[in-house]
Amino acid sequence: MRPEVRIAWALAGALALTVFLIDALTPLDIAIAVFYVVVVLLVASSGGRTATVCAAWGCVLLTLAGFALSHDDSVSTGAIARCAVSLLAIATTSYLALRNQTATADLREQVEERKQAERALERTEAFLLDAQRLSRTASIATRLPEGTMWWSDEAYRIFDYTRDVTPSIDAILARTHPDDLALVRNAYENEKGGAPVIDVEHRLRMPDGAIKHVHYVAHVVQRSGELEYAGALMDITETTLAQEALARSTAELAHVTRISMLGELAASIAHETTQPIAAIVTCGDAALRWLNRPQPDLAEAKQSITQMIRDAKRASDVIQRIRAMAKKHEGPAARFALNGTVEEALELVRGELDRHSVAVRVQLAEPSPAVCGDRVQLQQVLINVIMNGTQAMAGQNAPRRLHIATRMFDDNHAHVIVEDSGPGIGEESAGRIFNAFFTTKADGMGMGLSICRSIVEAHGGRIWAEGAAQGGASLQFILPVDRETCDEQPAG
Ligand SMILES: Nc1ncnc2c1ncn2[C@@H]1O[C@H](COP(=O)(O)OP(=O)(O)OP(=O)(O)O)[C@@H](O)[C@H]1O
Ligand SMILES: [Mg+2]
Structure with a gap:
């Protein structure tokens, strides 16, 4: 219990006792019990409804008890009237005190609700400010035609103005990059003209020379019959620089x-x-x-x-x-016999084969499969593969044998096989021999097989390497056979 409540209740008790003693023990012809209303008011001002009701009933009982004690035999009409006046005063005061308490409680509730609403509003505003700062987005409201503006805190931060600057189009133009002045003026003119939406990207130049990129979007809102634009100004400097x-x-x-x-x-x-x-x-x-x-x-x-x-x-x-x-x-596409190309390629590297004492065995499909494509490029594939085989066998004393064959792979593909009797392809190189610049040779460029793969794949074929029956490497490729879809040209 609060001290002031305790004092009020002690005062009320003392007053009630005094009134009762005077009422019961003195032969005064006045309605002394009326002073009980002060007791009720004292309790009502400091206690709740229950305390007030209890005090009211207590005062009623004390009034009746005082009346009974002071009038044992003869009761005058005046005494009854005084007692009735006292009881009526206590009842009326109690009723009014209770009503007052109800009204005060309602008011307190309303005040509390209002405070909660204010706190919620403050929180929402804080969230909004935070969100604006984090997203670098400011709010700008513009009332037209007079051009009165309202800026959020973030707008002041973006424009780098202190709070004492009055928001205005002139303040914005003072920060606008000279090259974008016309753009901003034009957007403002559009606002004055009542355009439903304004969307403009421009640059700002800060007093220290720093450049900012901003994006302003606004739409028109009618407020109490006046033209007003609600807009968002986004600082997109980081995004623009990243782009x-x-x-x-x-x-x-x-x-x-x-x-x-x-x-x-x-x-x-x-x-x-x-x-x-x-x-x-x-x-x-x-x-x-x-x-x-x-x-x-x-x-x-x-x-x-x-x-x-x-x-x-x-x-x-x-x-x-x-x-x-x-x-x-595309290279010049022509239809040609695969066997003829193999023979031409062999003819071109004959000197090298002889120099390295390579014995060549050729086994060609009969009739020769016809393919469509660039004959010179396919000769290159064959020359590269034959040269690789020759180079692989160059260091060995064992017989140097090269076996070249053409045959059908399936109904739609011709198959070319070039096998040598060299050391074969090491396991660690196997997955990389077709990569550009992969070589195991001191003077190699590592381009031969990479070129072969580009050419074969450009012709719709596939190239791969295997181990050869005679112990060396077996380079093989397939090409789609031509079904007379290609212009026939004389092999030259
Ligand atoms: N017939 C083969 N026998 C063994 N290894 C081979 C054979 N053909 C290719 N290779 C391996 O594949 C690698 C790549 O061959 P590729 O023709 O692409 O390049 P390179 O012959 O090394 O150099 P260059 O660019 O001069 O042709 C070779 O360095 C070699 O290790
Ligand atoms: Mg090579």
Whole structure:
């Protein structure tokens, strides 16, 4: 119990006792019991409903007891009237005190509800402010035509203004990047013209020279008959900078990809022209020898020079094909006999095979499967695979045997097999031999098989390696056979 309540109740008790004693023991002809109302009021002001009701009943009982004690035999009408007045006063005061208590309780409840609503509002405002700060989104309200503005805290932060600055279009224009002034003015004019939606992205230039990118979106709302825009201003500087960085990286990546493609292109050209150039040098040497004889053999020299021209032409053809492949242009597609291409390729590397004492066995399908594609490119595949086999056997004393075969793989595919009697492909290299720049040779480029795979796959085929029956490697590829869908061209 609070001290002031305790004092009030002690006072009430003392007063009740005093009134009772005077009422019961003194022969006063006044309605002294009326003072009980003060007791009721004292209790009502400090206690609840129950205490008030109890005090009221207590006072009624004390009034009756006082009346009974002071009037034992003769009861005058005046005494009865005074007692009745006292009881009526106690009842009326109690009733009014109780009503007052009910009204006060209602009022307290309303005040409490209001306080709760205010607290909820404060919380919502705090959430909103937090959300605005975190998302860097400000609120801007604009009333037209006078142009009165209201900015949220975040708007002041974005524009970098202190709270004493009055929000206005001039304040916004003062922070707008000079190159975007027309854009912002135009958006404001549209607002004045009553456009339903405003959506504009522009830059701000801060006093320290820093640039911010912002996005303003607003829509029109009618408030009490006036034109007003409710808008959101988003600081999108980070997103914009990230997008710009992404665009830069993409451009750089494209550049690097082009450079690496160029590297592969150069490597392919270098790889594929090595063999014809070596052949040209050999034929040139031979031609010189024929001419340097005391009796020059012009016929032989002529033959060597013809071969030199053929090899040079082939080198130039190869370069053209590789360039076309790199540009993703289709090479000239023609229908040709696979067996003929195998024989041509063998003819072109005959010198190398002889130099390395390789015994070649050729087994060709009869009739020859016809395929559609670029004959020079397929010759390249065969030359690369034959050269790899020859190089693999170069260091060995054991017989160097090369077996080349063509046959049908299934109804729709022709099959080419090139087997050597070399050491075979090591397990650790097996999965990588078709990768560009993978080589186990000191002077290798690692481009041969990668070029072969590009060519075979561009022709709709597949290439793979196996172990050969005679112990070496077996390189095999299949190509779709042509069902006369390709223009027939004379094999040249
Ligand atoms: N017939 C084969 N026998 C054994 N290993 C082979 C054979 N053919 C290819 N390889 C292995 O595959 C690797 C890749 O061959 P690829 O033709 O792509 O490149 P390379 O011959 O090394 O170099 P280059 O680019 O000069 O042709 C070779 O280094 C070799 O290890
Ligand atoms: Mg090779």
